[in-house]
Amino acid sequence: MIGMTQQVRRAPLTRDRVLRAAVTLADATGIDALSMRKLAQTLGVVPMALYKHVANKEELLDGMLDVLVGEIDPPAAAGDWRTAVRQRILSARQVLLHHPWASRVIESRTVPTPVVLAYMDSMIGMFRTGGLSVDLTHHVMHAMGSRILGFSQELFGAPPSAPPPDAEIARQMAGRYPYITEITTRVAHDEASVVGSGCDDQFEFEFSLDLLLDGIEGLRLRGWTPR
Incomplete structure (x- = not known):
């Protein structure tokens, strides 16, 4: 034709x-x-x-975070609350490791979307059905902070790349700040760490998470109530 x-x-x-x-x-x-x-x-x-x-770029960013939240594993169907919470938070961390820009966008949001609210509600539900009281769960969510979404907000961001200080400056630093020097001169674990080459990000994240979960379980077993 x-x-x-x-x-x-x-x-x-x-x-x-x-x-x-x-x-x-x-x-x-x-x-x-x-x-x-x-x-x-x-x-x-x-x-x-x-x-x-x-409608605009802000709505675009909100929607992008919704896509990422959808990639987080759903709550485990069985098992104790501590294991289930740990698994889900580590799933959230894997999502954020695949999308390194996401933590910055999360920190920039002022109002959570319905998708994020549903995720937070689900996490709260895991604590409540695990036996935590309303008051304890309230404080737990504050303590968990950004870890609920798979990342830790560090005290200071990653420093810019710079050559190591010369011997005299290093000596002066050690004299002024002995304990900082002590922990920052340990053998490096992860050169790509967001908190410096002396830290293994994944280990530090899981260490903090386990520390919190162990402490929360101890409070639950003692029947903790607010003063």
């Missing part, structure tokens, strides 16, 4: 497709490089087409 043309059938643009493309783009280029224009180019659409599915 003469004059016939074939049109390439493109997958329809949906909110889910937009959000997943944004996650993939952030994984590849970093969250700072993510823009509505670049996302539109990736999807092969004009930028205005995106605004039918997300």
